[in-house]
Amino acid sequence: MAYDILATSQTPALIIYALDVSGSMEERLDGRTRIEVVMDALSAALQQIVFRCTKGGQISPRYRIAMFAYSDQVYDILNGVMTIDQVANLGVPELSTMRATNTDLVFREVERLLQNELPHLNNCPAPLVCHMTDGEFNGADPEATVRRIMTMGNSDGKVLVENIFISDGLLNERIIDPTNWQGVTYNTHLKNSYANKLRAMSSPLPESYRIMMAESGYNLDPGAVMMLPGMSPELVEMGFVMSMSTPVSQ
Amino acid sequence: MLKVISLDQNLETPVSLVSGDYFNYRFAYARSADTIKSDTTGQDALTIREEGERIAFVLCDGVSQSFYGNLAARFLAEELNLWLWENADSLLNSNEISEVFAGFLNRSTENASRIVSSQSLPDDVAPMLRAVLEKKRGLGSESTFVAGCLDAGRRETLFAWMGDSRLRIWGIKGEIDRNIFGIDAFKTQERWSTSKGLVGDLHFIKIDLDQIHHVMVYSDGLARLDAKIRMNSPSNHTLSQIIAESGRLAASDDISYLEIWPGFFPDLQKTSPKAPAHLRVKTQPNNHQLVASWNKVNHVDEFEIAIHHPKGWQLFTTQKNSWEIAIRSLPINTSAVSIRSWSDENASDWSRTQPVSIPDPSSMNSTIMVRDSGLYREQDQSIIMGGDIYAPGLNRPSKRHRSWLLPVLVLIEVGLICLASLVLSVGTNKIIPADGWISTLLPFGQSSPVQVINPDSHDRQEKKFLPSATHISIFPTQTGTEKPKQIDSTPAIQVFTPIVSPEP
Numbered sequence: 229m230a231y232d233i234l235a236t237s238q239t240p241a242l243i244i245y246a247l248d249v250s251g252s253m254e255e256r257l258d259g260r261t262r263i264e265v266v267m268d269a270l271s272a273a274l275q276q277i278v279f280r281c282t283k284g285g286q287i288s289p290r291y292r293i294a295m296f297a298y299s300d301q302v303y304d305i306l307n308g309v310m311t312i313d314q315v316a317n318l319g320v321p322e323l324s325t326m327r328a329t330n331t332d333l334v335f336r337e338v339e340r341l342l343q344n345e346l347p348h349l350n351n352c353p354a355p356l357v358c359h360m361t362d363g364e365f366n367g368a369d370p371e372a373t374v375r376r377i378m379t380m381g382n383s384d385g386k387v388l389v390e391n392i393f394i395s396d397g398l399l400n401e402r403i404i405d406p407t408n409w410q411g412v413t414y415n416t417h418l419k420n421s422y423a424n425k426l427r428a429m430s431s432p433l434p435e436s437y438r439i440m441m442a443e444s445g446y447n448l449d450p451g452a453v454m455m456l457p458g459m460s461p462e463l464v465e466m467g468f469v470m471s472m473s474t475p476v477s478q
Numbered sequence: 479m480l481k482v483i484s485l486d487q488n489l490e491t492p493v494s495l496v497s498g499d500y501f502n503y504r505f506a507y508a509r510s511a512d513t514i515k516s517d518t519t520g521q522d523a524l525t526i527r528e529e530g531e532r533i534a535f536v537l538c539d540g541v542s543q544s545f546y547g548n549l550a551a552r553f554l555a556e557e558l559n560l561w562l563w564e565n566a567d568s569l570l571n572s573n574e575i576s577e578v579f580a581g582f583l584n585r586s587t588e589n590a591s592r593i594v595s596s597q598s599l600p601d602d603v604a605p606m607l608r609a610v611l612e613k614k615r616g617l618g619s620e621s622t623f624v625a626g627c628l629d630a631g632r633r634e635t636l637f638a639w640m641g642d643s644r645l646r647i648w649g650i651k652g653e654i655d656r657n658i659f660g661i662d663a664f665k666t667q668e669r670w671s672t673s674k675g676l677v678g679d680l681h682f683i684k685i686d687l688d689q690i691h692h693v694m695v696y697s698d699g700l701a702r703l704d705a706k707i708r709m710n711s712p713s714n715h716t717l718s719q720i721i722a723e724s725g726r727l728a729a730s731d732d733i734s735y736l737e738i739w740p741g742f743f744p745d746l747q748k749t750s751p752k753a754p755a756h757l758r759v760k761t762q763p764n765n766h767q768l769v770a771s772w773n774k775v776n777h778v779d780e781f782e783i784a785i786h787h788p789k790g791w792q793l794f795t796t797q798k799n800s801w802e803i804a805i806r807s808l809p810i811n812t813s814a815v816s817i818r819s820w821s822d823e824n825a826s827d828w829s830r831t832q833p834v835s836i837p838d839p840s841s842m843n844s845t846i847m848v849r850d851s852g853l854y855r856e857q858d859q860s861i862i863m864g865g866d867i868y869a870p871g872l873n874r875p876s877k878r879h880r881s882w883l884l885p886v887l888v889l890i891e892v893g894l895i896c897l898a899s900l901v902l903s904v905g906t907n908k909i910i911p912a913d914g915w916i917s918t919l920l921p922f923g924q925s926s927p928v929q930v931i932n933p934d935s936h937d938r939q940e941k942k943f944l945p946s947a948t949h950i951s952i953f954p955t956q957t958g959t960e961k962p963k964q965i966d967s968t969p970a971i972q973v974f975t976p977i978v979s980p981e982p
Contacts, residue, residue, distance in 0.1 A: 279613070284548060285518070285611065317606075
């Protein structure tokens, strides 16, 4: 089965976060700014990764993290790729909002990073790119770049691309309890054309990830895709949980 | 005399044999590679009590994602073992073993929780890790276990377990546990918790001792034994090898092992098969394969190949006396290969290690990504013309590759110049727009060289050649008044700033 290589200290999993810090991230979502919701969810996700990697009082470097924040420029928050124990020592970065949303620029940077990394990731879990945005891109259309990224991969499978789209009213119904929600499939009606585009730029959810998410309490359908409508802080948090659902040894 | 053996979680215990009053047994313990490296406590635990015609054991595997899984493992190994020893008769007489067992395990959470509460954290723990550890403390410490009591006087045995540590039982004719409790009886999700007690189902079974030839119990760190050992007890040599090399594998985990024989001692010094001789390893650059071959060995069930790399080993098997693998599938910086034979579930020594030289994985790619008019496209590396190649994130081809490229590049340049002279018989430059690049065909004999500038980044230090056989793409300077400036001194191609702008 693809996507079944365990994340270990010898074969760590690579997660690349691409976070939109455009001006619209100052808008409110359930009483807080969108950027605050994202930073809280990211902090919770990093803590959860540390949780999964800790044995006794030691963090085993089972994950490697890269983090880009982008508006009209791209900022490499961690200055390259860091192991999770290094990220834990650093703490969660603070991000402030800027201006535009040059999505293609950040994905080209992600592509460049993956080209550097993939030759060294034989026998490791397939890398995952977790993109969070709240609005349509400015500048070049990122879809071609993302599609190229989705053709890259290693022995475990193609690079996984996940999109968290923070916006209101994407679905016909409101999701009150994410743990009972089946997820977005290719047939789900999305009320926003950019959401449809992001779904086309999202990978199918691997079965091993779906099983790991079930252990975190989320019951997604087998046909779900790696796209989350960030209509509430709980769904944003679910998106970040999805990003770290690589199989690990218990 | 009562023997109580409680293995130290901070040390490796080599395969050790004990000849008891009735039962004979051997055990071993090894921490995972990460745990040894950080010199911390292993999360497996094993306690054995043995006297006269009775032996009781508890083997535990602490859940690493719980709070200091070693605490639950150690507590349970000792407390459950003592309780089992003291209550063996009543348990063996009881028809309500499950309730009695569960009652003890749930009551034990009170004492265990005190141990968890009093566990101190290192002073230098980072805030994020401290927050995670305190969250884990609130959830408790957890462990799987396999417990057993064998009584030769009563000719009865009792086993209980939760989790995925293995309990394997052999009769005279072979392994019998799967027939008794199936293959799904060991579930990772089931465990004992210091805060919750039983998490999942408690399993138990009683078997007449006369049905048992021997019993083998081990934590999932030794999961390789599942497939390797089916019929016999492994020799001490084989068992020691498997334990030692488990620490070199990617999924290295703590290991605890116990094997019990009632009333006899098997031959554990079995003759090992011959190690394969004359290992030959070579790389085939044409099809990017690593090929290993060795002399035949008689009466061998399979061969095992170890690929050595800086982080450990990767193991493969074959039944032939040769083996090949795509170089691209090998771990980064693979340095050596060794092999051994397996016969009748016993392993030979490893062969002499054969060093290998694996090229840089980026240079083994048959294509690289090159920028062309702001877009990436794949390009067959074998016909790149040389000079600096703009392939973001990829290393330059090694000099070893350049040594055979040079004559090819010279031939291609000569071909280009000849072709250009045929096309431009009037001796003027022609501009052929090509997706953002302005192309110029150099007329034969013209001495004004050009500088290549990337149109996306406008970085004039970058030089770019599209390896087409029909044209070289360039982007000329704006003014055309700059003097020629040597940028690149690669013998095959000289690159300079143009002194005139090309005509439209």
